């Protein structure tokens with residue numbers, strides 16, 4: 001499918017046309033840099049602890065990019081053997097990484113400049129996450145890999161978009177702009193991974209539906225689920241609970257994404273599938289409504305969660 005992939009490279013923007021982190025940050029070479037930094041910090045003073053926590057969690061997730069590039073480059077048949085392969089697959093993966101790298105970079109600089117979070121605790125979490133890695137259960141299978149990345153890019157898009165809205169509500173317009181810009185990158189990436197998978201569905205519907213099914217049999221693992229700050233084993237769970245509470249990323253979003261992917265790949269209308277694949281199709285078509293019910297239940301549970309402490313915000317509880 002190299003020709004198809006080649007056609008998708010247009011969704012990567014030329015570097016000169018991409019935004020760069022500096023476009024969103026005070027220019028430290030300006031003579032009045034002190035005033036600029038002060039003006040930049042002012043609205044961030046009004047951000048709630050809960051918003052800071054989800055923002056840090058999102059930033060930590062973005063900063064573990066080396067893990068994700070390694071994962072994608074390990075999918076069978078698409079790897080960049082030399083590091084400068086001219087193949088469309090290798091061009092995509094390098095271009096994707098280069099765009100993604102701006103996300104963690106920008107959020108990291110933003111948080112540093114605000115002076116609102118314990119940067120050392122945050123940096124420690126990033127280092128631990130990179131050391132711990134993550135296993136999305138795709139192995140080296142590119143089918144599962146692209147189902148996973150389609151899911152994950154949509155999940156990050158949703159999450160950054162929702163943080164942008166919260167930033168706006170709490171009066172920080174720079175942060176709103178930053179999170180919206182990142183969300184729009186995620187949307188382009190989501191489109192490409194979903195297109196890769198659509199093409200694979202056309203060529204091999206049986207294999208595709210089985211890969212999709214296998215990945216959805218257990219909960220999709222989030223890229224930062226092994227994050228640690230040394231305070232105990234529950235950091236990711238605590239961060240997820242706040243994201244759920246704020247409505248940034250919830251069980252409902254999870255179910256909606258599954259349903260969206262089922263529709264995007266036209267799973268319900270696939271015909272001529274073999275026995276096992278037909279069962280997988282059936283399972284996938286029911287999955288959205290199953291998650292909708294689970295989401296309702298978890299929404300009720302969320303109402304009663306205890307406050308949790310975060311090292312990122314100097315051990316205050318949220």
Ligand SMILES: [Fe+2]
Pocket residue numbers: 062100103156186
């Ligand atoms: Fe990203």
Ligand SMILES: [Fe+2]
Pocket residue numbers: 100152153156186189
């Ligand atoms: Fe992404």
